[in-house]
């Protein structure tokens with residue numbers, strides 16, 4: 001068979017995704033597979049078994065990133081890398097991240113069974129803690145690997161129950177022996193669901209993002225004065241939750257104030273002591289700001305800071321703000337993006353040039369080597385929720401696009 005006729009096995013890809021979806025399955029059809037949890041370990045163990053079935057050379061690094069290497073004709077050449085993540089949001093979907101890992105695995109299985117030998121080696125990657133939901137920030141495995149984040153800082157991050165990242169990594173047996181530092185990579189592909197409504201609205205099957213927006217994460221801590229809710233008059237209260245409520249609305253109004261091209265969200269909040277008859281005296285909440293324009297995102301935060309300070313002082317609630325994480329916007333390699341669009345054309349899949357509003361390990365990989373992504377539609381534009389869904393035919397189309405993108409790059413001398 002000619003290489004250009006090669007296609008993945010869509011049925012097998014579906015079976016791999018369905019099997020992975022049983023690990024951490026939730027009653028409403030989603031998955032709960034937080035980074036470094038028992039479920040994450042179970043998915044990793046299964047993944048490694050599947051890599052070994054293909055006789056790949058498996059490496060685990062000290063951040064728990066898993067790599068499987070398939071040799072090429074010339075093993076002195078840097079490999080083509082493709083992958084994503086297997087961790088999920090607390091009540092996440094069965095496609096986010098895992099599609100890119102299982103999609104790459106399906107590409108490797110297809111090459112294996114057709115005995116296709118490429119010029120360059122190919123490496124499949126599962127990056128640790130992409131979601132940043134249990135341990136913030138996101139994309140830490142790829143971030144440390146790329147040299148953008150410090151390993152020891154990542155190790156010291158804690159979850160809501162005070163568990164340290166490194167301790168959890170050791171507990172699940174995935175603090176590997178290999179140093180977590182970048183090595184030469186020819187190019188990186190990441191296959192993912194869109195997680196938004198554009199492809200479906202435009203009735204396109206394949207998306208090729210020109211890049212990823214910037215992601216800025218902040219943590220806000222407020223203090224108030226706790227007291228009995230009944231006898232304490234409304235005047236003179238220092239209610240930390242009311243201060244937070246005003247601030248949260250400022251976050252929601254921010255994009256309109258900035259003239260668009262920006263999204264800003266408060267997704268997480270903790271209020272203490274969290275009792276219906278005590279005035280809250282401690283609140284923590286998060287702020288997430290994203291834009292293609294880094295300067296605009298920075299100006300937005302400056303404005304927000306000023307608002308927060310004014311609200312905090314008016315309500316007599318001392319405030320502490322932490323700038324937890326920043327990733328600049330990532331414009332992908334234009335030639336690779338064009339290659340994705342051309343391959344989609346050749347395979348007769350309708351396609352669209354777009355932008356990624358979601359963060360991906362591809363952001364950090366873009367700092368290391370030429371990078372591009374392949375998107376497929378999210379039904380109803382829903383993601384990070386249990387009903388997250390993508391048609392099986394679209395999953396197969398994305399994997400075929402990935403197959404030919406990987407082959408094209410791996411044949412380059």
Ligand code: GLV
Pocket residue numbers: 130131138357358359360
């Ligand atoms: C990653 O899932 C993000 O976009 O927050």
Ligand code: MN
Pocket residue numbers: 085096097130192359360
């Ligand atoms: Mn993802």
Ligand code: MN
Pocket residue numbers: 089096131384
């Ligand atoms: Mn996600």
